[in-house]
Amino acid sequence: MQRIGVIGAGAWGTALAMAARRAGRDVVLWAREAEVVTAINGRHENTPFLPGVPLDHDIRATGDLAEAAQADAVLLVTPAQHIRATTSRLKPLLASGTPVVLCAKGIEIATGSLMTEVAAGELPDTPVAVLSGPTFAAEVARGLPTAVTLACRDAQVSQRLAQALGSLTFRPYASDDLVGAEIGGAVKNVLAIACGIVAGRALGDNARAALITRGLAEIARLGQSLGARPETFMGLSGLGDLTLTCGSLQSRNMSLGHALGQGQPLATILAGRTSVAEGVYTAEAVVRLAARCQVDMPICQAVDAILNHGADVNATIQSLLSRPLKPEGA
Ligand SMILES: NC(=O)c1ccc[n+]([C@@H]2O[C@H](COP(=O)([O-])OP(=O)(O)OC[C@H]3O[C@@H](n4cnc5c(N)ncnc54)[C@H](O)[C@@H]3O)[C@@H](O)[C@H]2O)c1
Numbered sequence: 001m002q003r004i005g006v007i008g009a010g011a012w013g014t015a016l017a018m019a020a021r022r023a024g025r026d027v028v029l030w031a032r033e034a035e036v037v038t039a040i041n042g043r044h045e046n047t048p049f050l051p052g053v054p055l056d057h058d059i060r061a062t063g064d065l066a067e068a069a070q071a072d073a074v075l076l077v078t079p080a081q082h083i084r085a086t087t088s089r090l091k092p093l094l095a096s097g098t099p100v101v102l103c104a105k106g107i108e109i110a111t112g113s114l115m116t117e118v119a120a121g122e123l124p125d126t127p128v129a130v131l132s133g134p135t136f137a138a139e140v141a142r143g144l145p146t147a148v149t150l151a152c153r154d155a156q157v158s159q160r161l162a163q164a165l166g167s168l169t170f171r172p173y174a175s176d177d178l179v180g181a182e183i184g185g186a187v188k189n190v191l192a193i194a195c196g197i198v199a200g201r202a203l204g205d206n207a208r209a210a211l212i213t214r215g216l217a218e219i220a221r222l223g224q225s226l227g228a229r230p231e232t233f234m235g236l237s238g239l240g241d242l243t244l245t246c247g248s249l250q251s252r253n254m255s256l257g258h259a260l261g262q263g264q265p266l267a268t269i270l271a272g273r274t275s276v277a278e279g280v281y282t283a284e285a286v287v288r289l290a291a292r293c294q295v296d297m298p299i300c301q302a303v304d305a306i307l308n309h310g311a312d313v314n315a316t317i318q319s320l321l322s323r324p325l326k327p328e329g330a
């Protein structure tokens with residue numbers, strides 16, 4: 001797998017392009033915006049989405065999806081709510097058997113589909129993998145040590161992808177639990193908003209640690225109801241990503257929650273941002289999925305109530321604190 005096509009030149013697609021270059025691959029990066037193509041090819045920086053990070057001069061940005069699709073493997077890195085449209089455009093351009101790595105972290109609101117379900121619908125004969133884990137894009141782009149879960153049903157494809165992307169500072173750990181990897185990556189964004197709210201209300205690190213712990217139980221309950229393995233949630237795409245995202249205002253989701261906790265209206269927060277906070281869209285999808293799976297996810301339900309139903313932050317926190325106590329594992 002020498003040629004890697006990266007579809008989506010936001011912070012994460014740009015960072016993965018850098019990781020693939022460090023692994024010695026030839027990289028073509030598709031950007032939706034002409035100004036991103038110009039900035040990357042001309043100034044070797046993705047100024048709109050990853051400013052201040054010098055990029056490898058051999059990364060070729062393009063606005064031509066067909067050019068990026070002519071690869072030995074494709075990394076799909078557009079935001080979750082746009083994955084279906086992007087895969088639909090990609091379908092006629094992909095050579096048969098080209099593996100597609102799903103790198104978005106979210107659940108499709110319109111259908112409640114996981115990213116692998118969207119890919120199965122749009123690219124039925126394509127081998128897919130899920131890449132997820134504790135990965136702030138700026139740190140990956142700068143070559144700081146990072147480890148990820150690379151989940152794929154086909155062990156050979158998984159090994160080839162790990163060899164294609166792995167380097168001293170980017171370590172893909174193989175898994176075959178795609179659902180577990182996806183649920184961890186998607187739900188942690190909702191929980192990060194909750195942790196941001198707790199931090200914004202200055203409720204303390206004890207409260208945030210309790211929220212992370214009870215949130216991990218929610219992730220595991222939902223994931224196992226969908227067939228995921230419990231041990232996946234103790235791995236990089238579960239505990240690893242949850243603790244990263246719930247512990248740093250580098251997280252767009254945590255920083256959005258922090259602003260909510262400080263009393264800023266959601267519309268005001270979103271208006272001031274160009275980057276995506278996937279938890280804003282995933283919260284509703286998680287609550288719907290949990291209802292279908294008959295899984296109790298009070299923290300995610302609380303975030304959805306605040307984001308989408310006008311619930312008061314203080315009243316919601318009080319309501320969570322008033323819930324009956326359960327045994328530790330429940
Ligand atoms: N940024 C990170 O640190 C990071 C790390 C791991 C995973 N991810 C995930 O990667 C995915 C992409 O996020 P990001 O951080 O790279 O994005 P970003 O916030 O850096 O940029 C937003 C991206 O959304 C794209 N976009 C906006 N409207 C669109 C539309 N209508 N159709 C198609 N694309 C559209 C833009 O072109 C841009 O590429 C998300 O699911 C995110 O959770 C992000």
Ligand SMILES: O=P(O)(O)OC[C@H](O)CO
Pocket residue numbers: 105133134135136137189192241244245250251252253254276277278
């Ligand atoms: O900035 P966030 O909250 O989207 O988090 C980025 C990555 O998903 C962290 O693993």
